[in-house]
Amino acid sequence: MDKPTTKDLAKAAGVSLATVDRVLNTRAGVRQATVERVQRAIREINFVRDMSAANLARKKEYKVVFLLPDHDDEFIDLIQNEIAKTARFLAYERTVVSIIRAPANDPHRVAEQMDNLSINEIDGVAIMAPETPQVRDAILRLEAQGLAVVAFVSHQPNAEGANYVGINNEAAGRTVGQLMARFTGMRQGTVLVLTETMQSRDSQERRLGFDTIMEKYSSRLKVSPSMETYGDALRSEKIIKMALQSQPPFVGIYLMNHDVRKTMQVIDELGIAQQTIIIGHELTSYTRARLVDGSIDAVITQDVGHLVRSSIRVLRAKITHMPSVASQERIRVEIILRENMPEEFHSENM
Amino acid sequence: MDKPTTKDLAKAAGVSLATVDRVLNTRAGVRQATVERVQRAIREINFVRDMSAANLARKKEYKVVFLLPDHDDEFIDLIQNEIAKTARFLAYERTVVSIIRAPANDPHRVAEQMDNLSINEIDGVAIMAPETPQVRDAILRLEAQGLAVVAFVSHQPNAEGANYVGINNEAAGRTVGQLMARFTGMRQGTVLVLTETMQSRDSQERRLGFDTIMEKYSSRLKVSPSMETYGDALRSEKIIKMALQSQPPFVGIYLMNHDVRKTMQVIDELGIAQQTIIIGHELTSYTRARLVDGSIDAVITQDVGHLVRSSIRVLRAKITHMPSVASQERIRVEIILRENMPEEFHSENM
DNA sequence: CTGAAAGCGCTAACAA
DNA sequence: TTGTTAGCGCTTTCAG
Numbered sequence: 001m002d003k004p005t006t007k008d009l010a011k012a013a014g015v016s017l018a019t020v021d022r023v024l025n026t027r028a029g030v031r032q033a034t035v036e037r038v039q040r041a042i043r044e045i046n047f048v049r050d051m052s053a054a055n056l057a058r059k060k061e062y063k064v065v066f067l068l069p070d071h072d073d074e075f076i077d078l079i080q081n082e083i084a085k086t087a088r089f090l091a092y093e094r095t096v097v098s099i100i101r102a103p104a105n106d107p108h109r110v111a112e113q114m115d116n117l118s119i120n121e122i123d124g125v126a127i128m129a130p131e132t133p134q135v136r137d138a139i140l141r142l143e144a145q146g147l148a149v150v151a152f153v154s155h156q157p158n159a160e161g162a163n164y165v166g167i168n169n170e171a172a173g174r175t176v177g178q179l180m181a182r183f184t185g186m187r188q189g190t191v192l193v194l195t196e197t198m199q200s201r202d203s204q205e206r207r208l209g210f211d212t213i214m215e216k217y218s219s220r221l222k223v224s225p226s227m228e229t230y231g232d233a234l235r236s237e238k239i240i241k242m243a244l245q246s247q248p249p250f251v252g253i254y255l256m257n258h259d260v261r262k263t264m265q266v267i268d269e270l271g272i273a274q275q276t277i278i279i280g281h282e283l284t285s286y287t288r289a290r291l292v293d294g295s296i297d298a299v300i301t302q303d304v305g306h307l308v309r310s311s312i313r314v315l316r317a318k319i320t321h322m323p324s325v326a327s328q329e330r331i332r333v334e335i336i337l338r339e340n341m342p343e344e345f346h347s348e349n350m
Numbered sequence: 351m352d353k354p355t356t357k358d359l360a361k362a363a364g365v366s367l368a369t370v371d372r373v374l375n376t377r378a379g380v381r382q383a384t385v386e387r388v389q390r391a392i393r394e395i396n397f398v399r400d401m402s403a404a405n406l407a408r409k410k411e412y413k414v415v416f417l418l419p420d421h422d423d424e425f426i427d428l429i430q431n432e433i434a435k436t437a438r439f440l441a442y443e444r445t446v447v448s449i450i451r452a453p454a455n456d457p458h459r460v461a462e463q464m465d466n467l468s469i470n471e472i473d474g475v476a477i478m479a480p481e482t483p484q485v486r487d488a489i490l491r492l493e494a495q496g497l498a499v500v501a502f503v504s505h506q507p508n509a510e511g512a513n514y515v516g517i518n519n520e521a522a523g524r525t526v527g528q529l530m531a532r533f534t535g536m537r538q539g540t541v542l543v544l545t546e547t548m549q550s551r552d553s554q555e556r557r558l559g560f561d562t563i564m565e566k567y568s569s570r571l572k573v574s575p576s577m578e579t580y581g582d583a584l585r586s587e588k589i590i591k592m593a594l595q596s597q598p599p600f601v602g603i604y605l606m607n608h609d610v611r612k613t614m615q616v617i618d619e620l621g622i623a624q625q626t627i628i629i630g631h632e633l634t635s636y637t638r639a640r641l642v643d644g645s646i647d648a649v650i651t652q653d654v655g656h657l658v659r660s661s662i663r664v665l666r667a668k669i670t671h672m673p674s675v676a677s678q679e680r681i682r683v684e685i686i687l688r689e690n691m692p693e694e695f696h697s698e699n700m
Numbered sequence: 701c702t703g704a705a706a707g708c709g710c711t712a713a714c715a716a
Numbered sequence: 717t718t719g720t721t722a723g724c725g726c727t728t729t730c731a732g
Contacts, residue, residue, distance in 0.1 A: 052402035
């Protein structure tokens, strides 16, 4: 017997194709009794909808946009690349994606950009922006208009509708803590924690997780307060130099934000990479090189390709009210050492 | 302007839909000149085929099968679960998957099972079996019949057509080596390497990678030859006890194969888990529990869900002669500590 | 070697 | 509230 189609379903339920369609798409204008009749028939004949046929008939393109910070760093570049790479294959799935940028540290501008979206014909948005009341409200507005929203990389815990696609930052911090403890061997000393800003929730969560683990090793390792560099090289330098002079000297550095370049330059100049365990976030071509030359010991990362594809899948599922495979959409906290570093890909096909 | 369709293409090339179709599917019976005319038109109007429409019209289900070893261990269970989980969502994509089992260590039986496939109507096969001449030949026979084949978890380097979907075992070994060196701190001693059998190419590759790294630490760590347990608890016990008596005592154990249960029992009985760094492979509910209680220090794993979905995508791409995203199909060597262990999923939807 | 026409499973006017 | 009908982009007989 062949897989049942809408026709079979219509016959089984004793209604027309149009009614079947209405029920399948939970459209209004069908008597409750009829709805139930169709639903029973669905179960009875074990009907599963052919979504590709549906999409074909709809002749609809799903339009999703990524709203990214407008400053450029390695990580954002990576994301953009990955979106571009994915976009090509999305043609097969009736999905077009675009990118817009907004100054991440100006919540009003971000919200403004988000509000602009509504007037265009967009079906879903992936938003990467620090959690703020403005952004949260803008998300709510988008959702009110029926747009699908996911929180991309940056959690938006107060906008419940927006699924978070990104790593568990506390777990990431714990992982760094454990590696730091292990990699420093039996050495005594302090561990320096550097970040661009502690304003962001992500940083706070990472710090929390990190401390949870470091506490267990407190007899051996002392942890510095989080030092904020504000993305400024001079400031980083000052902080590190100061830390170098303190007693006991530090044995490890946790680079908590993903823009490690400037800090690493300072570390280079001081020539302390070799005797210090340095752990950072995100696998970029820069951190790759640092893993290879040994100046960074480990990197905690999330698979950017996965991040992008997952966001799109979740958005599409939300838009079409379809279920998605939760386990497939969970982003892992990945540990990258020089030894398990995946090769960088340049060609996209096989 | 709308995305061009076959109709537009037919018009642009000055041929009929049928001819366009023949060219698109590289079917015989079209004059070379006509073929070229169509292909030029494809470029000119920038035509991209809508595969879902094609599939719909074909009314074809892609049938793929996983050929798995017929012994049961945690890892195989995991794979089966993941296949079952994935299967449900594959209905949307006109793909049905099934599983057949064969005694992995009997190449003739495996080959026999593979030959049986041909007579059924199967489009693609994912094969998990040690590399042997029999299996290699059977793969070649399948391919000769036009079946798509991927080597699943076990590399088949001599059957070139069969894409390998699995981790780079040498990199996995190197990663274990690095972790072993780091986690043992500054301690001196020997590291025991235990495996079910060194017959398998995978074990050999892991060992190779492991040694590459351990060599750098040879002043501190000595590595035992690979001890083969043949999956036998008594044998494991004997080996470990013997190793315990030797001088210097061992500081670490590398469990190279994925069936760690029996060995861990012996280790438990001897009560040596705490002072020993133990690293194994694959994240199963068993190794999870061991990570949590601290008796295993790290696990190297490949994402089984990824493994399964990737195999299916690659098979489908091969069957339909479509490109696939290489970077998406690369399986990572994942390091799992207690801190970055993903939660186990029981519900499949969201 | 090429074309015309019917149909894949579903949706969306338009009628009733 | 329900049904009829003409497609969506592509494939596939069956004629020519």
